[in-house]
Amino acid sequence: MLFITFSLTGVIWLSQSLKFVEKLINGLPVSTFLYLSLLLLPEILRYTLLLGLFFGTLFAFNKLYSDSELIVMWAAGLSKSALAKPAIYLALIIALIMYFLGFLLVPYGNRTVTELRVAWQDSLAAVVLREGVFNSLAAGVTVYVREKTSTGEMLGILVHDERVPEKPVTYMAERGAFVKTEEGPRFVMHVGNLQEVSKDDAKLSLLYFDQYTLDISQFEKKSGARWLSPEHRYIWELINPEDSERVQQEARKLNAELHQRIVLPFYAVALVFIALAGVMGGEFSRRGRSRRMTVAAAAGVLLLISAMALFRATAQPALVTTALYLLPVLISFAAAYLASGRQLWFLDNKIAPDNLANGEPG
Template identity: 25%
Template sequence: MIVFRYLSREVLLTFSAVSAVLLVIIMSGRFIKYLAQAAQGILDPGVLLMIMGYRIPGFLQLILPLGLFLGILLAYGRLYLESEMTVLTATGMSEQRLLSYTLAPALLIAIVCAWLSFFLTPQGVQSVAQILNEQDALTEFDTLVPGRFQSLRDGSRVTYSQELSSGRDELRNVFISEKRDAGHSQVNTKDEGITVLVAKTGRQQIQEDGSRYLILQDGYRYDGTPGEADYRVVHYDTYGVLLPKPSVEVKVGDREGLSTAELIGHADPKMQSELQWRLSIPILVLIVTLIAVPLSKVNPRQGRFLKLLPAILLYMTYLALLVAARSALDKGRIPAGLGLWPVHAVFLLIGLLLVYWQPVRLKLAQRRANKEAQHA
């Protein structure tokens, strides 16, 4: 029991450290992407932390299997390097017994991954989809950042405000540049070209029908076409610019946002592949544990990182084949009954061969030696 607790602690500590590092790396890259969208005015900076929080379960369900795989390789590799495993082997610790000890914490992590895959990740995807739909309904006034040029998603208009009041209800030193397109421009002109609006102040006004206007005070309007000299300049005291009317409509059409209960029994191949993918996550944890334990055995003279690169390549091959099988199932190239299971079966066989090949080989060598001794 003491050996079991010691080995489990070593594996879980290394697993936690590796998973934390991987989570920070992945979240940093994703956060930079969302931060860039916020800088462009596509997202409200206030929802960034909420989006990242809802995305954590989806990150973790892919990080935890890899973290466990690397944790076993590094933890047991250190024990082999420091000859602790040699001592345990001398006291009767076989590789099969080591595997049984390792499967206990692996089973716990598999249960956590199943909880993430079946419940938390779909809920997080739904919440992120709702936030993004609400962000799509925001006007450029709602996402405006003072001192920064921001464009609409289609690039038809660029807005700039030097200052923005604390209540986000008044702009100062406003600049708006908009492309005019045959009467479809929001500045109500039928000519093609560019309209530039400058004003000292601006504020948002909401009408009874829900229409929103940006009311500009004391400014100029410039109409013209780049490369031509026939610009028209108009001074105004008050000018209204129609803002897109927000319409919040939450759509979660992505299968990743559907609950697991909705996927069960669904005839659509895409839904079947999503269900099998969710089932594959906890299965992946157990199979990579079966593979990692024999691969963690290293010669102290060779170093603990000798088998690390081949092991990672084997893991990435496993994951890549799962993704390829999922894509084939999506497109109907393989039947749903077959699905992702052949990939799991192949790597389960590889794990069993790694675990039992050396003991079987030793027994065969011993029998051969006994026969040769008898003949001699």
């Protein structure tokens, strides 16, 4: 289970982390990149844990069956329910972990990633300028930096501002750096000149300076209050959202997200029962159970696909919500019935005396 979970998580995590690679190349600190990437893990683990649990259980019990160890344990007096208990207990533990992920870690990760990305994009004090490339600071404002030192100082600076087409301005400086002040971010340039061209009379104004401070707070994007989307909300924010017009408009999505977080861990138990049914259901055969294993694997994957479809469905909320809760429960009962040899074995943990006398598994 751990091998499958970590393998799937690693592949998905790498693909999701690619969205931050460009920012890493542009100068995003490695520590920040790793932090942002780790914040994606809870959302990924919610689904890879389910797949890891399902295929891990299927593999482990099939291995026991193929090596005749299940037959030996049945002959020694262990019932199917006794053999299945470890897998069921593990499913319950995974369900609890998924509740912890869904209620706390997933919304925390989604919210933090969004906040950091917005802060990174909106704050020009932390803007990343690539060396040897014309960087767009804002609409009509272009910055070129020849070289950046390890201390954050920039060498060979050119800033071209053509927001006023009639009077474009060009700043050139030998060195400079971004500086945070109480009034906002500033771009301090040393030893350079300012060139302003008046296109009306074709006149060039030239100003030489030893130090010039450019106010770049005017280029910053002013972020207002952001709407918290359903996946960014904690469980209590979904149960009792704020009273606003936007909440009324998005009420269906908020309810769908709430039900998804509550019901998704149920599928851990349902998938384990499907795996047990694929291995322990029916009569013993020395030819193996490749067909039953294939059917069980397909049934587990189909169950997850059906769950994903129900999570996305919004046409008839009442019916969809009912189906969302009934599906894992009904599948669990049906799979348990098949795994028991067509009896509800979880209600009887003992082997019938007649079965023991005949050497048959209970």
